[in-house]
Amino acid sequence: MGSRVLIVDDEPNIVISVEFLMRQEGHEVEMATDGEGALELLASFDPDLVLLDVMMPKMSGFDVLQRIRTDPDLPNPAVIMLTARGREVEVEKGKALGADAYVTKPFATQDLVTAVRDVLAAR
Amino acid sequence: MSRHRPGSVLAGVGAVATAVGYVIAVGIVWSALDAAGRESFTDVLDRVVAIGVGLTLLGGVIAGWFFRSFMLATRRMAEEVDLIATVNPAHRVDANGPALLRGLGRSVNRLAERLWVSLGEQETAVAAGRSAVEQEKERLSAIVSNLAQGVVVCNLDGQILLYNGEASRLLVSQDVDYIGLGRSVFVFLDRNVVLNALHHLQLQAERAAGLRPQRFIATIPSGYVLRMTMAAVRDAGGVFTGFVLTMEDATKERAARDRRDQLFHSITQDTRGSVAGIRAAIEMIRGYPDMSQEERGKFRSVIADEAERLSARVDEVSSDHTETLESAWELEDMLADDLILALTNRIEDAAAIATSTDMKAESVWVKVDALALVDRLGAIAEQMADQTAATGLVIGLQESGRFAVLDMSWPDSQVTELAISTSIREAPHSGGDLASLIDRHDGEVWCEFGPDGGPFLRVLLPKSTAVPALAVRVLAEGRPEYHDFDLFERRDPAGALDDRPLRELVFTVFDTETTGLDPDGGDEIISVGAVRILNGKLLRFEAFDQLVDPRRSIPADSYAIHKISAEMLSGQHTIDVVLPRFSRFVGDTVLVGHNVAFDLKFLQLKEEATGVAFTKPVLDTLLLAAIVYPDADVHSLEALARLLGVPVTGRHTSLGDALVTAELFLRLIPLLETRGLETFGQVHKAEKETFYARLEY
Numbered sequence: 001m002g003s004r005v006l007i008v009d010d011e012p013n014i015v016i017s018v019e020f021l022m023r024q025e026g027h028e029v030e031m032a033t034d035g036e037g038a039l040e041l042l043a044s045f046d047p048d049l050v051l052l053d054v055m056m057p058k059m060s061g062f063d064v065l066q067r068i069r070t071d072p073d074l075p076n077p078a079v080i081m082l083t084a085r086g087r088e089v090e091v092e093k094g095k096a097l098g099a100d101a102y103v104t105k106p107f108a109t110q111d112l113v114t115a116v117r118d119v120l121a122a123r
Numbered sequence: 124m125s126r127h128r129p130g131s132v133l134a135g136v137g138a139v140a141t142a143v144g145y146v147i148a149v150g151i152v153w154s155a156l157d158a159a160g161r162e163s164f165t166d167v168l169d170r171v172v173a174i175g176v177g178l179t180l181l182g183g184v185i186a187g188w189f190f191r192s193f194m195l196a197t198r199r200m201a202e203e204v205d206l207i208a209t210v211n212p213a214h215r216v217d218a219n220g221p222a223l224l225r226g227l228g229r230s231v232n233r234l235a236e237r238l239w240v241s242l243g244e245q246e247t248a249v250a251a252g253r254s255a256v257e258q259e260k261e262r263l264s265a266i267v268s269n270l271a272q273g274v275v276v277c278n279l280d281g282q283i284l285l286y287n288g289e290a291s292r293l294l295v296s297q298d299v300d301y302i303g304l305g306r307s308v309f310v311f312l313d314r315n316v317v318l319n320a321l322h323h324l325q326l327q328a329e330r331a332a333g334l335r336p337q338r339f340i341a342t343i344p345s346g347y348v349l350r351m352t353m354a355a356v357r358d359a360g361g362v363f364t365g366f367v368l369t370m371e372d373a374t375k376e377r378a379a380r381d382r383r384d385q386l387f388h389s390i391t392q393d394t395r396g397s398v399a400g401i402r403a404a405i406e407m408i409r410g411y412p413d414m415s416q417e418e419r420g421k422f423r424s425v426i427a428d429e430a431e432r433l434s435a436r437v438d439e440v441s442s443d444h445t446e447t448l449e450s451a452w453e454l455e456d457m458l459a460d461d462l463i464l465a466l467t468n469r470i471e472d473a474a475a476i477a478t479s480t481d482m483k484a485e486s487v488w489v490k491v492d493a494l495a496l497v498d499r500l501g502a503i504a505e506q507m508a509d510q511t512a513a514t515g516l517v518i519g520l521q522e523s524g525r526f527a528v529l530d531m532s533w534p535d536s537q538v539t540e541l542a543i544s545t546s547i548r549e550a551p552h553s554g555g556d557l558a559s560l561i562d563r564h565d566g567e568v569w570c571e572f573g574p575d576g577g578p579f580l581r582v583l584l585p586k587s588t589a590v591p592a593l594a595v596r597v598l599a600e601g602r603p604e605y606h607d608f609d610l611f612e613r614r615d616p617a618g619a620l621d622d623r624p625l626r627e628l629v630f631t632v633f634d635t636e637t638t639g640l641d642p643d644g645g646d647e648i649i650s651v652g653a654v655r656i657l658n659g660k661l662l663r664f665e666a667f668d669q670l671v672d673p674r675r676s677i678p679a680d681s682y683a684i685h686k687i688s689a690e691m692l693s694g695q696h697t698i699d700v701v702l703p704r705f706s707r708f709v710g711d712t713v714l715v716g717h718n719v720a721f722d723l724k725f726l727q728l729k730e731e732a733t734g735v736a737f738t739k740p741v742l743d744t745l746l747l748a749a750i751v752y753p754d755a756d757v758h759s760l761e762a763l764a765r766l767l768g769v770p771v772t773g774r775h776t777s778l779g780d781a782l783v784t785a786e787l788f789l790r791l792i793p794l795l796e797t798r799g800l801e802t803f804g805q806v807h808k809a810e811k812e813t814f815y816a817r818l819e820y
Contacts, residue, residue: 011396011399011400013396013397013400013404013425013428013429014396014399014400014403016404016421016422016425017400017403017404017406017407017422017425018403020407020411020414020418020422021403021407024411055392055396062569066569070572084392084395084396084399085391085392085395087565088525088585089526089565089566089567089583089585090567092523092524092526092567092583093567093569093583096571096581097569105395105396105398105399106395106398106399106401106402106403107399107402107403108402108406109402109403109406109407109410110406110410
């Protein structure tokens with residue numbers, strides 16, 4: 001059963017693969033390249049899951065996550081953080097801010113697929 | 124108690140006894156005579172009495188002369204023998220005194236001659252034995268003085284036992300003008316920070332583990348931020364006797380470190396994205412062989428594109444950062460408690476805001492750049508205090524998995540999320556922003572919200588993996604009151620000055636030159652010179668030597684003595700600047716001077732104008748000499764110097780006279796000891812008695 005997945009990342013080269021992968025999984029996919037675009041799509045697209053890159057210009061993934069979790073006017077989807085830094089401390093921070101899972105770049109695509117399935121199943 | 128000269132007493136007693144004898148004899152003759160006889164006897168008696176009184180006086184004078192020339196000479200000789208035996212073996216007794224003593228005098232001088240020769244031989248032998256040790260010492264001090272790092276060695280009381288030029292350069296400033304042997308290191312360094320480091324060294328020693336030097340960061344009064352390393356000094360039995368501090372100016376390290384951080388970032392972050400793109404694309408191609416030609420083409424161009432970016436990046440990094448890589452900087456292990464202590468001190472020093480701590484974890488080790496962290500977090504605390512009406516700051520510490528969680532919150536304040544978030548990202552004029560600083564620590568920082576919705580600053584720092592074993596012990600026992608800390612109070616016992624031997628005390632020996640002898644009449648100080656005596660040694664190189672602009676003319680007769688002209692004094696500091704500096708030079712030492720009441724009078728008249736009062740007990744070499752030589756006229760500086768064998772140079776400069784006075788004082792100490800005067804209290808009391816005795820004459 002397909003879900004709505006919002007991919008938020010400013011790196012087109014990774015978005016290409018993630019988008020392809022999510023469509024192969026049978027999900028409906030939308031994409032944003034920065035935090036502001038993501039917040040707009042959150043309201044209109046109402047995703048079940050957000051794949052959220054941490055390192056983005058202007059608003060970081062953490063900023064977006066904090067908005068999602070604290071702004072009562074926004075939908076409250078599951079969030080998987082993607083990061084190019086792979087530091088344990090970011091995982092800790094992501095957890096503290098309310099992320100459901102954390103995937104570090106570079107990742108095995110299968111791990112991402114597993115994480116997405118687990119998080120969606122847990123909802 | 125007043126002292127009488129024994130010679131005159133004896134002469135007096137003799138005269139009285141003779142007079143009594145006359146009166147008795149006259150009484151007997153008188154009773155045996157009739158009236159006429161009595162009349163003619165009275166005539167005779169008048170003459171006899173006149174002769175008798177004359178004879179009696181003569182007898183007194185002769186007795187006095189005898190006493191002076193013999194008894195006094197004997198006593199003088201005893202004093203001189205003392206002098207030869209203690210401080211001045213070059214002295215010779217007067218062999219031209221009374222005939223009876225001449226032979227003895229010559230014998231004493233022959234003995235002194237042999238003592239002199241044998242002392243010389245001894246000295247040569249000792250010098251030969253010592254030269255090897257001295258050479259080692261000199262070599263060591265040459266090495267220490269040439270070190271680029273500042274080095275300070277202290278005993279457990281924080282008294283400085285050794286320091287080098289770099290330490291002096293780093294530590295001495297406008298506010299704390301003096302570093303010196305025997306002075307306290309705590310005027311430069313926060314006592315708590317030093318004690319804390321010592322405490323950890325002692326805990327390590329107790330566990331018989333290897334001692335890891337303690338590192339900490341200190342901001343000192345000169346404004347330097349110093350990176351300190353403290354190592355323990357232990358005696359052969361392993362007992363702590365002191366510590367060695369090495370220090371470096373930490374601000375220099377900044378630039379190199381920033382370059383390394385850039386390198387780290389460019390290697391990790393920039394390449395991760397590319398590798399992720401390549402990996403995902405390849406996995407798509409392999410995992411979905413049925414994809415369209417067009418889709419496959421997209422993934423292939425992703426791979427080509429990212430591979431190209433990667434190789435360009437590699438070239439860039441290796442050409443830009445060769446030098447940086449060679450000077451790798453390491454973060455240092457530190458107790459999070461210490462970090463918070465340093466931070467609290469920093470905030471309280473700036474008097475920014477009242478700070479309390481909320482420690483939910485103890486003995487958590489973190490790997491940090493303490494300097495930068497304390498600096499940046501401290502600045503944020505100050506900023507919040509400035510911008511809002513925050514009255515209190517709570518610094519919290521807890522553990523979460525592999526991380527130490529440090530929170531800074533401002534309860535019941537107007538501190539907003541925006542203010543905190545801005546402070547995280549905003550770079551101050553010097554150094555980077557908090558976010559990138561925490562980034563360098565592999566940590567994270569953000570604005571978190573408390574249960575009441577109040578925003579606070581949260582920092583995650585990775586716990587140090589190399590947690591020293593002692594942390595376990597501290598954790599198990601909490602933080603014990605460490606009994607050895609009593610050692611630090613040992614040297615400042617209130618009121619115990621009187622019981623301490625002179626040899627153990629620290630003295631400041633000083634002298635002043637003035638425009639004249641009448642302070643009440645407008646004469647002024649024109650120079651102050653002083654040297655310090657520590658452990659019975661004269662510290663010639665730690666001198667105070669300052670000319671003073673008296674704001675008046677120099678009388679010709681005073682110029683004739685000190686040769687200090689008005690031109691030399693113009694542009695010098697005035698007394699209101701010099702006296703506070705001198706007071707800091709003196710610190711809590713005992714003042715010593717020759718005829719010091721004169722100098723003190725000048726100082727006292729300036730108390731109101733300068734706000735500096737010298738209220739501690741003072742010793743006067745003039746009075747001390749009078750204790751040792753009550754009969755001799757050796758009370759001028761020159762005469763005393765001649766007697767005690769002190770060469771006189773640079774007289775009538777303040778520093779020159781202070782140096783001579785100090786040498787005299789050092790030689791008077793053993794002479795006072797031969798008279799049973801050893802402690803400050805005994806000497807001070809004897810000095811007072813001598814002073815009043817002199818007043819009576």
